Amino acid sequence: xxxxxxxxxxxxxxxxxxxxxxxxxxxxxxxxxxxxxxxxxxxxxxxxxxxxxxxxxxxxxxxxxxxxxxxxxxxxxxxxxxxxxxxxxxxxxxxxxxxxxxxxxxxxxxxx
Amino acid sequence: xxxxxxxxxxxxxxxxxxxxxxxxxxxxxxxxxxxxxxxxxxxxxxxxxxxxxxxxxxxxxxxxxxxxxxxxxxxxxxxxxxxxxxxxxxxxxxxxxxxxxxxxxxxxxxxx
Numbered sequence: 001x002x003x004x005x006x007x008x009x010x011x012x013x014x015x016x017x018x019x020x021x022x023x024x025x026x027x028x029x030x031x032x033x034x035x036x037x038x039x040x041x042x043x044x045x046x047x048x049x050x051x052x053x054x055x056x057x058x059x060x061x062x063x064x065x066x067x068x069x070x071x072x073x074x075x076x077x078x079x080x081x082x083x084x085x086x087x088x089x090x091x092x093x094x095x096x097x098x099x100x101x102x103x104x105x106x107x108x109x110x111x112x
Numbered sequence: 113x114x115x116x117x118x119x120x121x122x123x124x125x126x127x128x129x130x131x132x133x134x135x136x137x138x139x140x141x142x143x144x145x146x147x148x149x150x151x152x153x154x155x156x157x158x159x160x161x162x163x164x165x166x167x168x169x170x171x172x173x174x175x176x177x178x179x180x181x182x183x184x185x186x187x188x189x190x191x192x193x194x195x196x197x198x199x200x201x202x203x204x205x206x207x208x209x210x211x212x213x214x215x216x217x218x219x220x221x222x223x224x
Contacts, residue, residue, distance in 0.1 A: 106152075
């Protein structure tokens with residue numbers, strides 16, 4: 001498995017609270033991605049990063065922000081969690097533009 | 113919106129049989145990728161086929177790509193119970209694209 005971890009693995013939070021998910025890699029890959037996976041929707045891209053401090057929006061970025069201050073860490077923040085953000089969140093990394101992606105184990109987030 | 117769409121949504125076969133899954137997409141691509149996801153786990157990259165390739169093999173996997181029809185197929189030969197998983201195709205959006213767009217997947221069940 002590629003050296004990619006996510007924390008926490010499970011989280012239950014209340015509506016309106018801020019939440020930060022962390023993705024950490026030991027592969028020194030340039031590209032990092034955050035996805036959410038929901039039944040009936042498959043995997044959808046939230047935000048991605050193409051270098052330190054270089055990020056851009058994906059398909060479903062509303063309500064989410066990201067930061068990447070160093071190569072190995074990519075943080076996803078829900079500023080004020082809503083029930084619609086209950087999902088499984090996956091981080092992925094890739095060595096090149098449009099190449100294969102390696103996925104973390106996922107974070108199951110429940111917003112009550 | 114979904115770039116890739118898998119067909120069928122679900123497939124159930126006996127161990128030893130071959131499994132074929134199809135993917136259709138809408139716009140020009142640089143490459144198409146197939147991933148596997150076991151229940152509760154992250155996605156695992158299986159194979160990448162470039163737009164100028166027509167067929168690619170990896171072990172028991174055979175992928176074909178028909179850019180004129182904007183479609184791809186994944187064949188798993190001599191299936192095993194361990195092949196039970198969801199399979200996703202993913203496409204980029206052509207030159208300069210950082211992003212992959214995933215389909216909703218085909219859920220394969222291999223019955224021992």
